[in-house]
Amino acid sequence: MDTKLQGYWLGHSAFKFVSPKGNIIYVDPFLKDNPSTPDALKEVEKADFILLTHGHEDHVGDTLEIAKKTGCKVVGIVELIGLLTDKGLSEDQAVAFNKGGTVRFDDFSVTMVSANHSSSFDGKYAGDPAGLVLSFEDDLCIYHMGDTNIFTDLTLYGELYEPHVVLAPIGDHFTMGPQEAAYAVEMVNPNLAVPIHYGTWPPIDSDPNEFKEVLQEISDVEVLIPDVGKEFLNTD
Numbered sequence: 001m002d003t004k005l006q007g008y009w010l011g012h013s014a015f016k017f018v019s020p021k022g023n024i025i026y027v028d029p030f031l032k033d034n035p036s037t038p039d040a041l042k043e044v045e046k047a048d049f050i051l052l053t054h055g056h057e058d059h060v061g062d063t064l065e066i067a068k069k070t071g072c073k074v075v076g077i078v079e080l081i082g083l084l085t086d087k088g089l090s091e092d093q094a095v096a097f098n099k100g101g102t103v104r105f106d107d108f109s110v111t112m113v114s115a116n117h118s119s120s121f122d123g124k125y126a127g128d129p130a131g132l133v134l135s136f137e138d139d140l141c142i143y144h145m146g147d148t149n150i151f152t153d154l155t156l157y158g159e160l161y162e163p164h165v166v167l168a169p170i171g172d173h174f175t176m177g178p179q180e181a182a183y184a185v186e187m188v189n190p191n192l193a194v195p196i197h198y199g200t201w202p203p204i205d206s207d208p209n210e211f212k213e214v215l216q217e218i219s220d221v222e223v224l225i226p227d228v229g230k231e232f233l234n235t236d
Helices: 063-070 078-086 153-161 178-188 208-218
Strands: 006-009 015-018 024-027 049-051 073-077 094-097 102-104 108-114 130-136 141-144 165-169 192-196 231-234
Touching: 049 063, 073 078, 078 094, 094 102, 108 153, 130 153, 141 153, 153 178, 165 178, 178 192, 178 208, 192 208
Parallel strands: 024 049, 049 073, 073 094, 141 165, 165 192
Antiparallel strands: 006 015, 006 231, 015 024, 102 108, 108 130, 130 141
16 A cells, blocks of 8 residues: 555544545544544644535534535535535535445545435434445545444445455444444455444443454454544555
């Protein structure tokens, strides 16, 4: 993997990536009201893209504020993007697509795949939940699973997209717990697994080390448990 790509976990399911050409990409930017996001990272000054897995408040987060401030593109499923434009997102910034579709940008693409969960925004149906496959130059691929439980399509996603990195929810209660998440990752079979969507509030206070232990028992996938706000990925 010769591509230079930087990645930061911002707590819960939120990520910041800086692409090889310098595009600043946020995924599920739930920051200001996220108790696990460091104060220094709650304000976003620059962004080129926001990618959304689904409409729940702890994923859409600060999207509208960031979009208005930075002029970034906001990318997500058709129904959710429609609801966001109703709330003031500029049509020029909206990028709506659907499952199985791929949208291509300067030096990366995003493919939308299924997630087995629910989705709403502001009390309204926000389309199906999704996972997002981010493909960068030199075929470096990151799969953000969104909020999901285990389902058999994951094996196909592993075969089709061959992701190097999988970002997997482990918190339980609202998503998979550590054991189910470990088996889900084993189905995808990436090089590296990163546990997410845990520790934010008491109901999802799962132990990432349990996830790591289970996964290491059933596969040879490496597990990285990153510190919130610290760089965990740099392919320079």
